[in-house]
Amino acid sequence: MSDDPTTLATLSEQLADAVATAGAALVAVHARPRLPSTGVHWKDGVVVTTEATVRRDDDITVTLPDGRRIPATLAGRDGGTDLAVLRIASGSLPVAHLGDPATLRPGHLVLALARLDEGGPRAAFGAVSATGGKWRCWKGGEIDRWLQSDLDIYPGFGGGPLVDATGRIHGVNSGGLSRALATTIPVATVNRVMTQLLERGYVARGWIGTAMQPVQLDPATKQRLKRAGGLLLLSVEPDAPASRAGLLVGDVVVAIDGKSVDGFDQLLDVLGGDVVGKKLRLEVARAGQLVSIDVVIDERPRRGR
């Protein structure tokens, strides 16, 4: 026989060690009927899971690795990034060992972990499929890193961690962000969203209070202003940053902070992240002339929840 059973057994043991290490920081989250989901004890007294698996705001409990079931309170949820944060009693279980998702490359061995009941942690096994930079998911949230794997996210595995072969946690697996491959919300995004949810219970998103549509400028204006197109203002909400700054329906925003605009991406980029209170300099084509208008980003009003 040509293989070396010792090293193969060693790999198997290493994977089981990784499950045991990372599994020590996992809880089962009881926040929906029937099947619990998985939560990661991200920092002392704080558990992170996926927003879609938290179906109620009250009467939430978590099962600890030792089988005890303790109450948890919802600190906040963010549908945009599919993350929810719970508070539990301090010192209940070990805190997650976090990794750096930037070190993961396609082909690396990874595990998806879950805790569903009083039993031990559960594992699924696979490889990193694709990595990349920042992206915006269909639910609207900004995710700091593209991280997909061929792992099966079984029922109850949502909210559980993506773990490398040494047991480090690289993010939280979401069953809802993408269909073809398992998608992981990376450490940086979890940290950012968790901080905001703990501070104020929701994620503040930048807002200027307009409806817009990408347009091409007419040839004469294009020639004169040396701009190809921009975002046409279709409506301006009253008592919003745009109306306060004097923006008018019919204006075409052709540049933001000196960078030309040809679609929504540039606008969404400057409205993402921690931007409330920041000033934007808009270059606007109005009646064939370029005018410069400063808008102070406000917080998007929260309708319902």
Next chain:
Amino acid sequence: MAMSTTFLSGPAEQLRARVVGIAHGRRGRGAAGGAGIAWSGDLFVTSAHVVTGSHATIVTPAGRAVPGEVVRRDAERDIAVVRAPGANVPAVVTGDPYGLRSGSLVFAVGHPFGVRDAVTVGVLQAVSPLPRGYGLNGKGSLVWIQADVRLAPGNSGGPLADVQGRVIGVAAMVVSGVALAVPAPDVERVLAGLT
């Protein structure tokens, strides 16, 4: 050769030589319904749902059809035992599923959709009753080996093994995407008195 190039090929080769096809009836008419395991002597273990009658035909790794008789059936545990004298297939070595931890590498051999002796690889999830919320018509309270390994029709009755190729369970079904196998000690209990 390094483990990275051979991976499970050695244990898989050994185990594949010990897995048989199971067809219905005396003559083995119709496609092989599932897989079977050369357990000891002329006894073969498979799933009860694979052999519905009192006779079954064993198809050896060499492709020889050997008539067999169903000598034991445990419908509750979904295990059947077929005696096929003269099949002459080397027996497997069994292992202890309770000795494995979650995340341990495991592999299955079976005939998914009729593909002979296909190997699928994954990791152990748990050896326990099923989690609440994974429905299984009342059988969820039995102890199952639960694994993240791909099974399909045709894997039923085939082995689930550890990295050394020791059989830890008999592939039974898939529930909520999770592969379920009957733990080897439970299979031994069904076999009690036969060997």
